[in-house]
Amino acid sequence: MADTASFASNFFTARKNVTLTNVQNVPFGHAVISYQVQRFRDVADLGSRPAYLVTMSQRVVIPNATPYTPGPNQSDAYLNYPAILQAGVTITASNGPDIVLRNIFPRTLNAQVSTSQSQSNESGSTHSVQNTSGSNQSTVNSYGVSTSWGLSGTTPMFSQTSQHGQSFSSGTMQSQTNANGSSSNQNFGASQSMSIKDWSSYGMTDSSGINPGWLFGQAYPWDVLQYNQSGGSGDINLPDFVIAQLYDSGMALPPSQLSQFGIDFTMTANWLLVYNDPITADETVSFEHQIACYTASHQLSGTSTDPITATLQATSTANACSVSSPALSLSAYGLAPLTAAAVSQSTAIGFSATNWTIPPTSARGLCKVVSPGDTLQVEATGFDDTMTSDFSATTSVTLTFKVPDHNLAYTLALMHWIGAGGDPVEVAWDVNGKASGTLVVDSVQGEGAQGNASVIALRDNDFTSMSFHDYLVVGTNTVTLTMTRDGSDATAYTLHAVAIGLG
Known part of the structure; x- marks a missing residue:
C-alpha cells in the first residue's frame, strides 16, 4: 500500500x-x-x-x-x-x-x-534631480532727432531737437527639482x-x-x-x-x-x-x-x-x-497569512462578542473561534461560556496564525484578569517550541490597561537591542498558553481578548 x-x-x-x-x-x-x-x-x-x-x-x-x-x-x-x-x-x-x-x-x-x-514580480524605483541656473543682462540705447522749419512772413523759421537715452537691466535665476518614484507589480495566473x-x-x-x-x-x-x-x-x-x-x-x-x-x-x-x-x-x-x-x-x-x-x-x-x-x-489550512496593512484589525478577537465556531460551555470542553479576518485561530479548554476558568479543568489556549515575512516585529497582546480576592495566575507561554516564558496576572478587572494587558514580543529585529530575537517562522506558527494558579486560594481567571499586533 x-x-x-x-x-x-x-x-x-x-x-x-x-x-x-x-x-x-x-x-x-x-x-x-x-x-x-x-x-x-x-x-x-x-x-x-x-x-x-x-x-x-x-x-x-x-x-x-x-x-x-x-x-x-x-x-x-x-x-x-x-x-x-x-x-x-x-x-x-x-x-x-x-x-x-x-x-x-x-x-x-x-x-x-x-x-x-505563471508568476511575475516587478519592482522599480526612480530618482531624478534637475538643476537650472542662468543669468541675463541687457542694455537698451535710444536716439531721436526732430527737425521743423517754415516761414513767418518773409522770415524763414527753423528748429532742431535731438534726444538720447540709455537703460540697463540684469537678473539671475536658479531652480532645483527632485522627484522620487517607486512601483511594484505582482501577477499570478494558472x-x-x-x-x-x-x-x-x-x-x-x-x-x-x-x-x-x-x-x-x-x-x-x-x-x-x-x-x-x-x-x-x-x-x-x-x-x-x-x-x-x-x-x-x-x-x-x-x-x-x-x-x-x-x-x-x-x-x-x-x-x-x-x-x-x-x-x-x-x-x-x-x-x-x-x-x-x-x-x-x-x-x-x-x-x-x-x-x-x-x-x-x-x-x-x-x-x-x-x-x-x-x-x-x-x-487551520484555511487561515489567511497576516498582512502588515491590517494585522491588528484582522486578528483581534473579543471573546464577549464574537462569532464562535465551537462556543464555550459550562462543560469547559474545547471551544474554537477564528478572527473576523480569518488570520488567527484560537482553541481553548477549561473555560466556561464567559471565558472564565475556575481551574476545575486543565486551562490552556492554542493560537495558530501564518506569517509570510521575516522582517515585521509582531507582538501578542492579551487582555485578562483574575477574580477578586484570588491568588495570582501564571500564564506559561511557548512559541513554536523555540522560546518560552511566564506571565504573572495579579490584577482584577478594571485596573487599567497596564494591569489587565500583557504583551509578548514575538519578534524584535532591532539588532542593537539586548532583546533582539525571532521566535517566529515563515509559515504556520503556534503559540500555546497554559494557565495555572499561583497559590492554594480559590482563583478565577478571565481571558477577555487577544490580538496579534506590530511592535
Whole structure:
C-alpha cells in the first residue's frame, strides 16, 4: 500500500509525492496529490454560514515497464504497456456538512493534458534631480532727432531737437527639482487544459454525486475500452480493421506513443462544504484515492488466419493502489497569512462578542473561534461560556496564525484578569517550541490597561537591542498558553481578548 506519512504544507495546501505499489508491494508508478482549502462565509439564501472550498489535484505518472529504446529495432511483440488508467476519489468530512461537487477536470474528451502556471514580480524605483541656473543682462540705447522749419512772413523759421537715452537691466535665476518614484507589480495566473494523443478520457461521479472518478484508455490503434471482448482462450477478439492497425506485412506495429513512453495525467475536483448545523468538533476532511492501471499486450501469433494475438489485464490482476490522506483541519489550512496593512484589525478577537465556531460551555470542553479576518485561530479548554476558568479543568489556549515575512516585529497582546480576592495566575507561554516564558496576572478587572494587558514580543529585529530575537517562522506558527494558579486560594481567571499586533 502507499505511504501515508504526514503531508507537507504551505499556507493553504497539503501535498505529497506518493509511490504507487500493488498488492505485492511492487512499485508501478507515482502520484503527486495536493489539496487546497479556502475559508469563507456562505451568504446564499440570505444566510451566513461557515463554509470551505476544497480543491483536489492529483497527477498520476505510470511508465512503461519496458523503456522505449530509440533507433532501429526488430520487435514482434509489445508487452505489458499501459492501456487503461482508472482513478477515483472519495471525500469524507466531519460535522456533517452539505457537500457539493462543483466541478471536475477533465470531463469527457477524445483526444491533451496541459497545466500552466505563471508568476511575475516587478519592482522599480526612480530618482531624478534637475538643476537650472542662468543669468541675463541687457542694455537698451535710444536716439531721436526732430527737425521743423517754415516761414513767418518773409522770415524763414527753423528748429532742431535731438534726444538720447540709455537703460540697463540684469537678473539671475536658479531652480532645483527632485522627484522620487517607486512601483511594484505582482501577477499570478494558472490554467489547465487537456488533449490526449491517441487516448480518451471520461469523467464521472458515483451515485452520491460527490465522489468523482476518471477513466483513461488508449483509443488508437486499439480502442481498449470498446474492443475488449475476450475469447475462450483469454485473448481479446479484435475486429479486422483493428488488426490491420496492429499488423502489416508480417510486422507487429506499436501501440500509441503514450503507451510506449508512459502516461502522465492530471485530474482535479472542487467541492463546496457548507455547515448548516452546529459544529461540535474540529472541521476535518479526508480523502481516499483509488488508482488502478491495466496493461495490454499484442504480438505476432505465427498464423496467417489471426496474425495478431492481444491480451488485456483483468481487474483481478491489474496494478491497483489505495492512497489515504490524513484528516486535514479545514480551519487551520484555511487561515489567511497576516498582512502588515491590517494585522491588528484582522486578528483581534473579543471573546464577549464574537462569532464562535465551537462556543464555550459550562462543560469547559474545547471551544474554537477564528478572527473576523480569518488570520488567527484560537482553541481553548477549561473555560466556561464567559471565558472564565475556575481551574476545575486543565486551562490552556492554542493560537495558530501564518506569517509570510521575516522582517515585521509582531507582538501578542492579551487582555485578562483574575477574580477578586484570588491568588495570582501564571500564564506559561511557548512559541513554536523555540522560546518560552511566564506571565504573572495579579490584577482584577478594571485596573487599567497596564494591569489587565500583557504583551509578548514575538519578534524584535532591532539588532542593537539586548532583546533582539525571532521566535517566529515563515509559515504556520503556534503559540500555546497554559494557565495555572499561583497559590492554594480559590482563583478565577478571565481571558477577555487577544490580538496579534506590530511592535
